[in-house]
Amino acid sequence: MTPKLIVDFRHPAHINFFKPSLYLLREEGWNIDIVVLDRGKVPRIAAEEFPGFKIYRIGRHRGTKLSIIFEANMLRLLKMGVFLAIHRYHIGISVSSFILGAAAKTIGMPNLQFYDDPEYKKHFKLQKLTSTKTYYPKIKDFSTDIETFTALKEWAYLSPRYFSPHEKVLQEYELKKQQYIFVREVINSSLNYEDQDANIISTFSDLFPEGFKVVLSLEDKKAQRLYPKDWIILKEPVSDIHSLIFYSKLAISSGDSMAREAAILGVPSIYCGIREMTANRVLIEKGRLFHVGVEDCVEHMSKLINNEFGLVDQQSFINRLSDDWEDVTEFIVKRVKEFAKF
Structure with missing residues (x-):
């Protein structure tokens, strides 16, 4: 059976964070689909960084508070739930996408959420509520249900192992x-x-x-x-x-x-x-x-x-x-x- 992974991108930095790992998993035979929030240049950057991947737009972010609340969250949650029910993945990953997390939980699909901003209290609580497991850089003492890694999340794509500057x-x-x-x-x-x-x-x-x-x-x-x-x-x-x-x-x-x-x-x-x-x-x-x-x-x-x-x-x-x-x-x-x- 070919393992199927879904990843949610809401910000350009999220694309960078997962880029090396998604290509590694793809080389190992994983079937990977990408969903993006229609926000600024996010869809375009995702398309350029992941040629050959299936990319779906779910939800919009027009920059207004009303759009953030309704289009980027409430409506997106409904659409995400329908999307996951139709496509059926084995696991989902994201940088703090409690939208993907909540939709995944309703169908019993594991989802892993990564983040580096415990000061953002609302997101922090929603992550713990909707994720199967939450991961943070080792920047403070967290409760035992949060696992940490010894680096900042930008190191995932800026480590010399994955990034070389070009003049x-x-x-x-x-x-x-x-x-x-x-x-x-x-x-x-x-x-x-x-x-x-x-x-x-x-x-x-x-x-x-x-x-x-x-x-x-x-x-x-x-x-x-x-x-x-x-x-x-x-x-x-x-x-x-x-x-x-x-x-x-x-x-x-x-x-x-x-x-x-x-x-x-x-x-x-x-x-x-x-x-x-x-x-x-x-x-x-x-x-x-x-x-x-x-x-x-x-x-x-x-x-x-x-x-x-x-x-x-x-x-x-x-x-x-x-x-x-x-x-x-x-x-x-x-x-x-x-x-x-x-």
Whole structure:
């Protein structure tokens, strides 16, 4: 019998997290289908990252609270239940998709949920309620029903075992190593960031250090008029965004995910968003991520460029992570095989 797996993607970072493990399982003969939330570029990125996989759109997220509550949750739950009843998989996996989890539980299908944000109390409770098993990075003491792995979840796809930077991407944007700053500006329509002001990096964009180009990953393209005209605004999906981050002098982000990604790639990273996250603290303690208020970002960028904090070189930092952290992709594959019923 061919084992069947269903995976739910609601955010681009979820696609990255599972990409290595899904290809490994597919090579071993697993039949894998993907469902995506119709949100921004998620369907397009999933299609580009997983050619040959069956991809289904279930639910929409238009960026409004009404859409989040009704289309992305209530209506999506009903549609997901019908979908699973028709297709019948042996197991489902997701990054905190309690929608997939609740639908799976109604038909007795095991589902595994991974996440790194215990501070998000509602999601945390819904995960425990709807998952067969929940997994978190070892960032705090959890109850015994939650299993942990020794790494952050971004390590699943940024470990040197699965990621190698390619200089070719620099040619696309006429960039040189270490001579540009990578910037990520997120929208504030998600529940995580609804209390954060919009386009906060734009408020000090005219004060960026001289002598460096700036590459901007701007989630809300309608706001590009707020930023300097000589900034390079990326058109997502980018062919190799993590290589762009890897070769930058430093990164600054108003969202937490890309701030962690940059730090894990050994790039000095400033997070200027409002969220206090235990996952971030891991990299703050390792001296690669800096949670800085908007009013202090310009000064902090200057200090990082001049290495006033005495940071170890990029490769040495990555080597330390490799020594300290386990292979998250192997962890995922092992748990899927353990819980799948077929």
